[in-house]
Every structure is written in structure tokens, then in C-alpha cells.
Amino acid sequence: MPASKNPAIEDYLKTVYAHTEWQPEPITPSALAGKLGVAPSSVTEMVKKMAAAGLVSHVPYGPLRLTDEGRVRALAVVRRHRLIETWLVHEMGYAWDEVHDEAEVLEHALSDRLLEAIDVRLGRPTRDPHGDAIPAADGALAAEPFVRLDEAAAGHTGRVLRISDRDPEVLRSLAAAGVAPGVGVVVESADASGERVRIRLAPNGARGAKAVPAEASPVELTTAAAAEIWVTG
Structure with a gap:
């Protein structure tokens, strides 16, 4: 199984990416542990695996930064999550405050074919119900000041x-x-x-x-x- 298809690694990548999406400071291992609700020792071991796979750059006790490859894979997970949230609201009758936890589960289970079908069905939306930008399939992302x-x-x-x-x-x-x-x-x-x-x-x-x-x-x-x-x- 490729590293990017490991659900735990996908969660780490998405969390590292989300931390800097709306502010510039990189995430520290302790902050990452807090966001994920895991022990710092677990973060240490996972970060070693991610660094070995070329997904993050990290020095001991320093903040984490996504590599180019890590960013590509993080955006793919973010795309899944936000498309699923949009689908749940527009097609399945969910309210915008009900979709996050459902998307957390489904983002690891949907095939690429089904995700593409959902994207087409929704008219290829560029933002999810909370206003977050949905990355395109090629990773392109809309941004505004x-x-x-x-x-x-x-x-x-x-x-x-x-x-x-x-x-x-x-x-x-x-x-x-x-x-x-x-x-x-x-x-x-x-x-x-x-x-x-x-x-x-x-x-x-x-x-x-x-x-x-x-x-x-x-x-x-x-x-x-x-x-x-x-x-x-």
C-alpha cells in the first residue's frame, strides 16, 4: 500500500496542510499531537516514516513542513474531504454542521472513480459548504486575500x-x-x-x-x- 493510501498518514498530511492554510506558521510536533489527539511519541514515529517517504521535512524538535510530494498528496486528501462534505449537504440533506465527521470516515473509503462522479454531479464546485477551497484534480487551488x-x-x-x-x-x-x-x-x-x-x-x-x-x-x-x-x- 503506498504511503499516501495509509489512512493514518493521510490524516497527518491533511492536518499539517490545514495548519498553514490560513496562517503562515508551520506546525510543531506537539501541536500536531494535540490536533490529532495522539501521544507525542506516536507523532515522533509517524513523522519518521513520513520523512523517510519524502512527504515532510523535519529536524529534531523543529516544526514540520510538507515537501512538494507531501503537499500534492495532502491536497488530494483535502479534495476528497471537501467534495464529500459538499455532496453530503447538496445531495444527502445534511446540514453544514453535520458533515465533518462523516467526511473524515468516507475520505479514506471512496474510490477515485466515485469521487470523480460526485465532482461531475455537483458541477465541479470550487468551495465546500464552509467556504474552504476544493482543490482541483490537478492540485490547483483558488486563493483570495x-x-x-x-x-x-x-x-x-x-x-x-x-x-x-x-x-x-x-x-x-x-x-x-x-x-x-x-x-x-x-x-x-x-x-x-x-x-x-x-x-x-x-x-x-x-x-x-x-x-x-x-x-x-x-x-x-x-x-x-x-x-x-x-x-x-
């Missing part, structure tokens, strides 16, 4: 690019407030304590999001919730 909402200045106007799927409860509360990928937002203010961010939704709407009236009321978010949202820069 972005800023995290909790770090955006008052007056910043942008469009929601993606919302982290890490916390289903946050996804549900944002959906109820009409905040979804594709929706325009204007940052009105952050309170003096830095605990809340107030935004106004722009009336451009988005597929899958509830309609936004022209005079929408402000939406107040905790900074923790705002930190799960990325908007165009």
Missing part, C-alpha cells in the same frame, strides 16, 4: 470566505444569524474589552444562506466566534 474577522479593523468591508468547521455549535449560531460563506459584511466595531465584534450584513445574500434585508440589524459576535470567520481582505 483574506483577513480573520476578529482581526479586521472597524469599517472593513468584505465577503465571508470561509467559516471553520471545528465547532458545530458555532456553525449553528452563525447560520441562525445569517452569516455564511458568500455573505457580505461590514465591521462596525469591537467593544473596549475586546470580547465582542459587531458586524452588519450586506444585502447581497448567498446560496444556502437566508436572505439579508437591505437594512439588516447589526449582528454581535464573540471574538471567539469571529476568530472562526475569514473575510476577503
Whole structure:
């Protein structure tokens, strides 16, 4: 079995890739262990295997970086995961807060033929239900300048690019407030304590999001919730 078809290695590759997708700092072995919920010793052994297979570059006690080959294989796993999430929402009736765990299982089981059929069926989407870019079959990936909402200045106007799927409860509360990928937002203010961010939704709407009236009321978010949202820069 090729290293890239090992489910455990696929999970490692995807996690290393995801860590730097929206910020520049490489992941450390201890952070990788925390994200995967495994012992640091397990990470040490797996990293040795991945380095020997040419998938990561690593010096003892230093951060991990994907090699070119590791990035190609990581993007293939990411493509599977995000296409499956999109399929579950658009074809199987799942809500966007229900798909992550299902995709975690199915991404290791689907054949390339079935994945291609799903891609065609969905019209070759470029973003998943959370706004994350879906890599093309050749690894090409759409990218736009972005800023995290909790770090955006008052007056910043942008469009929601993606919302982290890490916390289903946050996804549900944002959906109820009409905040979804594709929706325009204007940052009105952050309170003096830095605990809340107030935004106004722009009336451009988005597929899958509830309609936004022209005079929408402000939406107040905790900074923790705002930190799960990325908007165009």
C-alpha cells in the first residue's frame, strides 16, 4: 500500500496542510499531537516514516513542513474531504454542521472513480459548504486575500470566505444569524474589552444562506466566534 493510501498518514498530511492554510506558521510536533489527539511519541514515529517517504521535512524538535510530494498528496486528501462534505449537504440533506465527521470516515473509503462522479454531479464546485477551497484534480487551488474577522479593523468591508468547521455549535449560531460563506459584511466595531465584534450584513445574500434585508440589524459576535470567520481582505 503506498504511503499516501495509509489512512493514518493521510490524516497527518491533511492536518499539517490545514495548519498553514490560513496562517503562515508551520506546525510543531506537539501541536500536531494535540490536533490529532495522539501521544507525542506516536507523532515522533509517524513523522519518521513520513520523512523517510519524502512527504515532510523535519529536524529534531523543529516544526514540520510538507515537501512538494507531501503537499500534492495532502491536497488530494483535502479534495476528497471537501467534495464529500459538499455532496453530503447538496445531495444527502445534511446540514453544514453535520458533515465533518462523516467526511473524515468516507475520505479514506471512496474510490477515485466515485469521487470523480460526485465532482461531475455537483458541477465541479470550487468551495465546500464552509467556504474552504476544493482543490482541483490537478492540485490547483483558488486563493483570495483574506483577513480573520476578529482581526479586521472597524469599517472593513468584505465577503465571508470561509467559516471553520471545528465547532458545530458555532456553525449553528452563525447560520441562525445569517452569516455564511458568500455573505457580505461590514465591521462596525469591537467593544473596549475586546470580547465582542459587531458586524452588519450586506444585502447581497448567498446560496444556502437566508436572505439579508437591505437594512439588516447589526449582528454581535464573540471574538471567539469571529476568530472562526475569514473575510476577503
